Amino acid sequence: MKETVVITGASAGVGRATALAFAARGANVALVARGRTGLEAAAREVEAAGGRALVLPADVADHRQVEAAAIAAVEAFGGIDVWVNVAFTSVFAPFTDIAAEEFERVTRVAYLGFVNGTRAALARMLPRDHGTIVQVGSALGVRSIPLQSAYCGAKHAINGFTSSVRVELMHRGSSVRIPVVQLPAVNTPQFSWVLSRLPRRPQPVPPIYQPEVAARAVLYAADHPGRKQYYVGASTVATIMAEKLAPGLLDRYLARTGYDSQQTDEPEDPHRDHNLWQPLDGTAGHDHGAHGSFDENAHPRSRQLWLSHHPLSFAALTTSALLGAAALRARRRGGSRGPRR
Template identity: 40%
Template sequence: MQLKPINQQVVAIVGASSGIGRETALQFAREGAKVIVSARNQAGLDSLVEEIRQAGGDATAIAADVREFRQVQAIADKAIQQYGRLDTWVHLAAVELYASFEQTTPEEFKQIIDINLMGQVFGAMAALPHLKREGRGALIHVSSVEAIRALPLQSAYASSKHGINGFLESLRVELMHDKVPVSVTEVQPASINTPVFDKARTKLGVKPMGVPPLYAPADVAKVILYVAEHPTRDIVVGDAGKAIALLQRLSPQLVDAFMRQSGFEAQRTDKPKSENAPDNLYEPISGYDQVNGEFPTQPSLTTWLDTHPTVTWGAIAATAALGAAALLGWGNEV
């Protein structure tokens, strides 16, 4: 399947006002794509469009609540109205709650499922007809490494991410069966340093944080741009995420033990935060229209290798050649 170069694409990015979505929009625009950006937060979208346009890019904003299918449809329709087509749909919109399952209300659980899972489903439903009409395109759904392995204190969030994984697996095979040239990618980030920890609802008594190490939103955005040009089934972002995914396949019981020992305290800061503090579970909140959060990050070697496959295979070939030479040398010495 051949996807268009980034500079020839019209890209819709849902969940773009802050964090990974904002950085993704900036990177797409920087590479010459025309972008439609959407979120609930109109002020955040306006500042993003202004930033893109000041840098010479082309962007259009449309506010939408992804719980409503018609509003999600309006995002795709806006792309057609403004630019005449849609080539790539990137869906990131999500909310978070840090609480034990017993502390989570039915309304809170449902709200997270409606936004994080049903919003993604509605996105695929809205975008797919346009991508099929165009004759090729990419559905890029950003879930989490929690689609593979859930953390404690995030039962609703983890359920939504597992749901994304399930619906994409089914959709992907249906499109393959029908020979529809649309790439379906699930991007699964590990802990990423975004403002989500400031915006999330928490019942921990303190501000939450991602399980270290954390990675930069720019790392995820680079992966999203890569898969928008190179059809990819799924990709974990962050060395720690890949390690957890591997351990989960090898021994879920071992990961259970690790989570029981370290998974609770690793998500807590020492900064007090009340359950009644402002959060974005039901409505957007202002003051966090930015890419990065406040935590230190580290680079991800495996992510860089995933997006530079020529270098990766070159390194493998070089290693194999060195190994063969060493064996030949060893044999000659004997």
């Protein structure tokens, strides 16, 4: 029997790449997003890849629309086996330059959209005692950076929310699983369609990975949901380690470099369209696909993703790095005190 997968944010970026990855193994794929043009293009690719597609235009910030999408998916395909929460929007700007309504909108999509999707999925999975909900998170949910306060806040909230729900599922002895895939910078269209008030065009902080790398991680998490988290990219692992070992030092580093590293040398058009309130791939828009404009600099694979598939190797690498960094800090502290008399 074919598996049925629901993916939010499926019209572009990581969601689009994930839809194609599931389609390649013949899955039924319910595609959820606001933009109909992007959804219909994604549906054609899913069908060409060997899957069955269902287009479900919906704004994940509205729990009623998410519930309606879940009902439609079940009516079309039967029970839901995998639900993947990806959809988000963002604002690139200092916090003081983000209007209250804008911050609330990002939070409703990027955080409450995951809550709404999780609620709809659990309503179908718990009675069957079967299913996996994959939360597509970010290294920025572990360590925040400047100019993305709304997005970072949402990703931190997803981690806290998911941990709580996971323990509740354990308490009731449920077989439903809810892993998180923590992503690095990914080459998606978001950098050309989110609202930006930066003087120069926004860019992902290197190293950058292709969305297909993220999609492979989502598939692996869906097939092996026993672990709580999966990490993609060297920057994700390095960020987590740095936050644990030297958060104050990382603060100073990001204060010095975090603005320039998120901008190209090209000036931003302050009047360009953005997708905060309306999709840019709506009926009057065009399809943006899975990839952004940084193909030349994006990696097609991740060594850290392989390591996260092999817990003992990943644990050994992490432990070694932590011990090495701790020893270095101890030596530095000893040197700063000078010789003992």
